[in-house]
Amino acid sequence: MDNSTKNEINSVAKELGMTASEMSGLINVCNNPEGRHHVPRNAWTAVTFKALTALQNHGYIVPEFMVEQAKLNAEATIIEDVEVLIQKSLNVANRDKKPVSSRIWSRFFFDSDLVNESRDLQEYLASSQLPSNYEYDEELRSRVYGCDDYTALKLSNEFVKEMKTATLGPYPHMALEDIIPYKEAFCARLGLSRKDVSKKIINIQAKKGGVGKSSVTTGVAGAFAMTASRPYRVLVIDADGQGSTTHLLSLRGEDGCKLYSDRPSIFDVLMASKAIDARKSETTALYNQLLADSIVDTPIPNVSMIQANDFPFDQKIKIGRSNSATEIKADELRHVIEDAMEKGDFDIAIIDSRPDLHTATKLSFAAADKAINVMRPCGEDRDAYRGYLKEIAADVVPEICGDGNWTLPEMSVLFNQVTKTQNQHRVNMGQLAACFDRRGFIKTTNTMIFESRVITSASTMDCSIWSMPRESISGINAQVIGSFRAQFTSLALELEDEWLKNNK
Ligand SMILES: Nc1ncnc2c1ncn2[C@@H]1O[C@H](COP(=O)(O)OP(=O)(O)O)[C@@H](O)[C@H]1O
Ligand SMILES: [Mg+2]
Structure with missing residues (x-):
């Protein structure tokens, strides 16, 4: 030229x-x-x-x-x-500043409705004559909170009273982040610390698209940060290039633009991590810089995120052991997440993975301590799930098992979009019954996420259920949003219980 x-x-x-x-x-x-x-x-x-x-x-x-x-x-x-x-x-920039109605403050400390909801489900299942062995765990909350329901509720009411005094006014509202100090004081009174749970990485997975991975990711991330027994610091990693979670958790400016769209994505960080060469210190420096820049705030206090972008990671990169430009080691994402958790003092990382079994999905699975398989209670999803397990066994495990001393992450099935018929408690149990058969290695969580307009409204509003434009939108009031969040709280408590038991 x-x-x-x-x-x-x-x-x-x-x-x-x-x-x-x-x-x-x-x-x-x-x-x-x-x-x-x-x-x-x-x-x-x-x-x-x-x-x-x-x-x-x-x-x-x-x-x-x-x-x-x-x-x-x-x-x-x-x-x-x-x-x-x-x-x-x-005007989404202001949406995230909308305060929480006082009517649901108590749900942020100890959610007494959780008790009733689990009991109702247990009773319904017992009377349904379906071959399910769902068992409502009476002791779970007392294990997680370290005291009985009565004590937790009493203390929770005391904190709500304090908040009312602090805000003064006929309809006192409080921003989500303002609740955190009260929550911390509540935990201190009960002797609970977020450090009771050692750092955990959860992968939210399913080979099928549209079953609710991203909704569950944002839902449970908010629950760990806001309504679980302790206010954890949570890092969400969007490992799906479609970027649904990135979209739902993006903060926006007054001009309508996403605040952090120029920040490095998880794929950028993975590429930099892969390129680290011990002989060239600048490669490590670049990785550290990209990693620090990639962790961004979200509308939910105590929840940060590493975003996805449309970089065609799966087309370019395969899992392998070489240092070549097109190969990545199976544990690379695990290392990146561990570094990020260290850097940002996070307790829990939640990966929203892709609906396929390509490179990013395999890395996500390999990174996890805990894998949650999201599915709807229908034959279509059950079939896809069965095929998925066989594919993991045949195609994924041999690629990621390293020296061979490899064990599965803790795996659970979570039902989402469970439908209730006209009668509130008539869950679609015909479909669920088979799944509560507990012979298997992979248990079904006691928590189910019901089909709800709260979730569809949130996605229409481009946000998670934790930052709805107001606590009341299109006929959905604060109580309904609160009780829907309670399902994610329930899931968070179940996971906390599992980890607290293991720590003992
Ligand atoms: N429990 C639920 N009730 C109602 N709608 C839901 C529920 N879970 C997910 N959805 C809706 O289903 C669609 C797909 O969910 P999404 O979380 O994006 O799935 P995935 O990440 O598995 O592709 C979204 O429009 C979401 O709002
Ligand atoms: Mg998704």
Whole structure:
């Protein structure tokens, strides 16, 4: 390439806001469409009508397929613009500052409704004549809180009274983050510390899409931070390039734009971690910098996140043992998460994984102490789950088992979108019965997440159930949101109980 061509490329690229290498990638294809197989991905994402017009104006012949690419890229840009406009008009920046109604404060300390809900379910199941052996664990709360329900409730009421005095006013509201100090004081009174649970990594998984992985991830993350027995510090890792969790947990500015969209994603951090070379200190420095920058705040106090982006990680990287550019070690994500937990003093990390069994999903599974399989109580999901287990056995374990001394993460099944019929307690038990058969190695959690408008409304509002625009939206009031959050609280307590027992 002579100097004048170089200068031309540089000036056109500058005009279009593209790098010179992206621009020269496109120019090479104009000269020789067969050369398209060597063009870096960034150049393709930079194909716009503006860029193609500039190329034509400089005498290059643009192949037809690039015009088609420009259409696709233009459409994606329009969607992005529309999204920002919507978010701006909804004024989401203020949404996350909306306070919690005093009517549900007590749920943040000790949720007495949990007791009734589990009892109701137990009673219904016992009378249903279905072959289930669901057992409501009467002792669970006293183990986790270290005292009986009566004592916890009494203390919880005392703290609510203190909050009322502090806020003064007829309908005292309090922001989520303002509840945390009271919660900490409550725990101190009961002698509970978030450090009672040693650092844990949970993978939320399912091979099927749309079963509720992302909803469960955000739901239980909020529960660990806000309504579990202790106010844990939680790190959510979005390992699904579709970015649903990133979307639901993104803070936005007044202009409607996501605050942290320029921060490194989990894939960027993994690539930097993979590239660490002990002989070159700058590689370690780069990794540390990217890792620190990748941990961002979310609308839920005490919940941070490492975001996903659309980097085609699975297409580029496979699991392997070499240091090559295209291979990654099976425990790389585990190390990254451990480093992040150390850096940010997190107690619990929750990975939202992909609905497939490609590289990122295998890394997520390999990283976990605890794996929660989300499924709906229907044959369709049960079948997919059975196939998934066999695939993990045949295709994943041999790849991730290292020197062979490998054990499964603790695995559980969690039912989501469980339907109630008109009668409140008539759960769709026909489907569930088979699943509560406890012969298996993999237990079903006692907690079930019911189908609810609270979750669908939250996703329509682009947020998690912890930062609904108001505590009351489209007819859903604070009590309903509170009782729905209680299901995630229940799940958090079950997991806490499991870990506290193991720690003893
Ligand atoms: N318990 C539930 N009740 C009602 N809708 C739900 C529930 N769980 C998930 N959904 C809805 O189902 C859709 C898919 O859920 P999502 O969490 O994104 O699944 P996944 O991450 O497994 O693909 C979303 O629109 C979500 O709002
Ligand atoms: Mg998802």
